[in-house]
Amino acid sequence: MGLSEIALSDLYHIDNYIDTYALGHYARVLEAENCQTGQAVAFKVMRPEHLSDDGTPQWEAQAFINEADLLVRLAHNPATVRLYDCGYISASGERPDGGQLLSLGTNIATFHENLYPCIARRWRPYLALELLPRFHNLFYLMKPNSADGVHRRLPTEEGIDLAMQFAGFLRDAHEQRIVYLDHKLEHVYWDGITLRVIDLNSSKVIETGTHTLDQSLTQDIHNLCVGILYPIFTGLSPQNGRLTPQPASQTEVEQRYADVTDLDFGVEPSLSPSIQEVLQQGARREILNVRALITGLERVGGRHGWDTPQLHTMPSLRQARDQMRAGLTQLRSGQEALRQARETLLEAVILDDINEDMEAELRRLLSKINDALNQRVIP
Helix, strand or coil: CHHHEEEHHHHEEEEEECCCCCCCCCEEEEEEEECCCCCEEEEEEECHHHCCCCCCCCHHHHHHHHHHHHHHHCCCCCCECCEEEEEEECCCCCCCCCCEEEECCCCHHHHHHCHHHHHHCCCEEEEEEECCCHHHEHHHHHCCCCCCCCCCCCCHHHHHHHHHHHHHHHHHHHHCCEECCCCCHHHEEECCCCEEECCCCCCEECCCCHHHHHHHHHHHHHHHHHHHHHHHHHCCECCCECCCCCCCCHHHHHHCCCCCCCCCCCCCCCCCHHHHHHHHHHHCCCCCCHHHHHHHHHHHHHHCCCCECCECCCHHHHHHHHHHHHHHHHHHHHHHHHHHHHHHHHHHHCCCCCCHHHHHHHHHHHHHHHHHHHCCCCC
16 A cells, blocks of 8 residues: 555544444544644544454445545535545554554545455544534434433424425435435534534435335435434434434434334424424325425425515514524523533532532532523523
């Protein structure tokens, strides 16, 4: 592999794991810093147990090539997480400390060409990706911290916005015969305004006949409605109620929601009937393409103050939506201020030589802040 080999530590400083709240099947993900640029990245490396004994790549290794290829194909879509670098590392442990690295940038063809020789040497594939804030991950935010059955959901205004952006992501993917498939909250990042989508390792390019393609596109829309939109509007899983990490092997991805054809909205009776109707149609596989999904979402938006190609909403609804959006922005700002206050107080409570009175007051305030955040309006 010649001159491109360098010490891992010459290019990346590897830091802590960032995937502990939702472990994946293919890889571990750690925060890292590019030592040459100072850029923080999410360093995704194949788990060592997926190295084969005979030196040939298993499908988990192939999935890294697939993901890098699809990330480049969909890089023009603003929802797609950015790929900065791909390559192979020699470190044998799950955490890649030390060893050598072959960095290939975004040259997917060379990444693919080196798969067999690198795996034969027991080098593992890696991707260096855009690092997204944990507090924007919807599974992390919506999974209840208590055992009392409390669940949270996105406000309807934000849920419609997220759904429209995700539909746009699928439209760009489907135009290239790409199906995302792996719809779950662990893969969705949302800051109240902008959607980001990660983990395309289980996604596929459908190369077969038209009937199979049409079925796959409909299935992708079904998985979106069931696996992401239903949870964001109800705070619950369509399968077993409370949100839990979803299995991630290829077979489990394809079968995850196969039996979900009807959604229970009794858990969230305040949800708009127009939203319930669209999601039920998706669950029943009655929405055949993204164009139909977007049309349905635009009808929903019209009832909530959105101007759409089909409907110019009433001025009073438009004004109410503007005020709704402003209020949600203020709520998010308030919640972020509470989180920052908590971090400041946590730094104080661990200081050496503070007395019992000061520590007791700090812990009282921290307890109240945690109570407020656990009862927050927005995930």
